[in-house]
Amino acid sequence: MDVPHLEFTLSLLRELPAGRNFAWSPYSVAAALGIASAGARGRTYDELASAIAPNGDLGEVAAVLARSARIDGPPGGDGAEMAVANDLWMQGGLAFSEEFQKTVLSWPGGALHTADFAGDPDGARQEINRDVERTTRGLIKDLLADGTIHRDVAAVIVNALYMKVAWLNVFERTITKPASFHAPSGTRQVPMMRQSEHFGYTEGHGWRMATLPTEGDAMVDVLLPDGDLAAAERALTADVLGSLYADRGEAKLDLALPRFRIEGAAILNEPLQALGVNEAFTREADFSAITEEMRIWIDQVVHKAVLTVDERGFEGAAATAVVMMPMSLDLSTPVPFLVDRPFLVIVRHQQTGAVYFVARVIEP
Incomplete structure (x- = not known):
């Protein structure tokens, strides 16, 4: 059992809506933030790493997420299905670090996309939502609500996860x-x-x-x-x-x-801030390893999940979007x-x- 990932899971759970039905995916949140962390430097990186991997190593957690990105069923069987996507959506025309793009591609299901946030923000939002819906087999719809994406958005990091496994x-x-x-x-x-x-x-x-x-x-x-x-x-x-x-x-x-x-939906800014992730949400954020063309920071971390359990097994889906804004027995x-x-x-x-x-x- 990866203790840092377990500590992250339980620490963030205590900051999420209490006293009612709620489902979420620590895997999806950690993956999306892990990719963002790869582009962070200085205190911005330290705060993200400390939240995702308390008393541990962020690289180790990333390795755990990579190794668990598939669930093999019995040979010839159809009792297990899993899909993972890790996408970087970039404003066309901006210079994004080639090293960071390679990092995204190294994650399970890593992919790069250009989007016209400046010219057609709602069209870009709908395109991201459609991509998430495809990965999650239609279980996560409209991850990004109206108004989430606007002309000033520079990039969106998205993790989408789907699982269906038989007992x-x-x-x-x-x-x-x-x-x-x-x-x-x-x-x-x-x-x-x-x-x-x-x-x-x-x-x-x-x-x-x-x-x-x-x-x-x-x-x-x-x-x-x-x-x-x-x-x-x-x-x-x-x-x-x-x-x-x-x-x-x-x-x-x-x-x-x-x-x-059980379903769940939340904006994770405040829960993450309670875990010590603060600078990433301010104009002091240092994501210079993503792009040196402008300073960018995290505007919102959006999450949705659904988990169904019945007689045959369970089916779950989740998606997390990190919406990044520029400053310029x-x-x-x-x-x-x-x-x-x-x-x-x-x-x-x-x-x-x-x-x-x-x-x-x-x-x-």
Whole structure:
């Protein structure tokens, strides 16, 4: 498990909208900011690197993201699909560093595009949105809202991510029945999937965690707190989660898990500033490794994500845009694991530990 990436995931999670359903992709955000960091210098670079890789090395995190950019399924199977795009959209006529362009191309799915931000900003916005929609198989629409792109934009860095993976052991749809889920707004009936099978399992530090295997190199952790989710989530650290992963064994679980679809959308400027990324959003920013023709800074970091879990598996998509402006174990009796109250879901890469998605499920 890559600890810096896990620390980034949990640190930013604490700054995102709380108390309601929300899904986001640490992978997508880290990739988009990682590319921007490659063009930063001085304090601008230091602040970005410290946020993305707390107490770690930004290059190591970038390597983890690159290694986890594919999820291989069984030979001849169709149980795992993944698409990753990392795009740099540049205002035509501006001089962008060749070294930075090579860096973008070195990322999984790296591509370069020119755009007419100055002459047709809304047309450029729609073109970026269409490209994101294609990569995410139509799940992320209109990443950039009206007015996000205007004549002064110099560049936009975009990461788009799509995943669709089948469970190693699918849930029988005929067994899914309405059952009670105890949400803050009250108890209500939700479609509850059920399965009695061997899963990764551990408990401790105020959590119970079941890990569902898939047909690809992705794993899905369902974290059920002993008490209130909001309080437990605030106390969840990389050390605690790392300890749960390290202590995980195997148990036969009588698992009951809601079928759900969770979405999320946010402007990440303030959450990132809470993590210490400040200079990048000001006119003091140093992105001179992107272009020396003018000083540029980050205007907005826009993010959208969706995660769907059903009987067959999960499907997730996310996109992040960095808009840049110029200045110029077996048990005889199965362990009950009834997910009937708010919980967290983490989708991660098995080998590297890269976190693709985090979803807070309050009202499935």
